[in-house]
Amino acid sequence: MIEVYAFATPNSVKVPIALEELGLAYDLKPVNVRKGEQKEAGFVDLNANAKVPVLVDADVEGAPLVLTESAAILVYLAEKTGRLLPAGGEARARVFEQLFFHASGLSPAFGNAGFFKRSSPEPQPVAEARFSGEAARLTGLLDTLLAERRFVTGDDFSIADIAHFGWIWRRQFPDVTFDGRPHLAR
Template identity: 50%
Template structure:
């Protein structure tokens, strides 16, 4: 049984989303960021970076621990053989879109939300910088989705799972889909999947992030 340590965060949701999509049994364990549980010694022993999520996957008589959610869906794909194209070019496109998420679609809104909502002082240059970058990467994604039904082509893949989280929590940064109709269409399609509904229900039942 896979154990997932998470909260209802953009990065956390992609793990139960992938597991629900693939039908992999798992247990969700809440890590309360409000109480700094991610900094407790037992948690840091699993993830020295002190972030969520973490997966612990039994592998025979060993436990395999993975701490970066960008890698989790690829692990599950290897275990199940699903959600990634069989051909090399298709796989490369999926990896391209996952790295685009990890380097742009995730970080820009995350930093923007922090400086807008959580920073102890309003740094207008930082807000403007990340606002511009968030809008830019969403335009890039919208262009990609204007040419295909899903992020990496015409089939749903782990790239769509990776991208979903920060668009699900877009209100944190104050982003919306105005001006990005292709993202809006894609989001409605992905959000309608039963696995998404189950994953969101499960993570929102955990303690909400501060």
């Protein structure tokens, strides 16, 4: 059985979405990050970085596999099932290209834009403008891709689409809208 430790965060929602798409049974273990549960000893034993999501797969040889980082979890699940990730060639490379774009660009831009607008102890207008502007720029890039493709890497739905969805689905980030981004909004 697979256990998923998660909360309603952009990175956490990706894992149950992938599990549902892949038809894998799982047990969802809520970790309330607003109450600091991710910093409790039992959870830190699973992830020393004290972040969600965490996947524990007991359906492996030997000790259960404990895996952190949403993109790594998506790759693991896709490879475990042979679905949502092409076997090779350019199609596989494009999925990884989008996963890395997500992990190094989109996710930090959205996360930091939200932090500086909502959670910073003091107003940080330069940081707010920087990260909101970057999030807007990156959604523009995705919209351009989706103008030519059904999904972010081509005609087939993949873990790259799931990765982006984690941040895109909320659509209510400070200073970031989908106005003028009809392909992303679909």
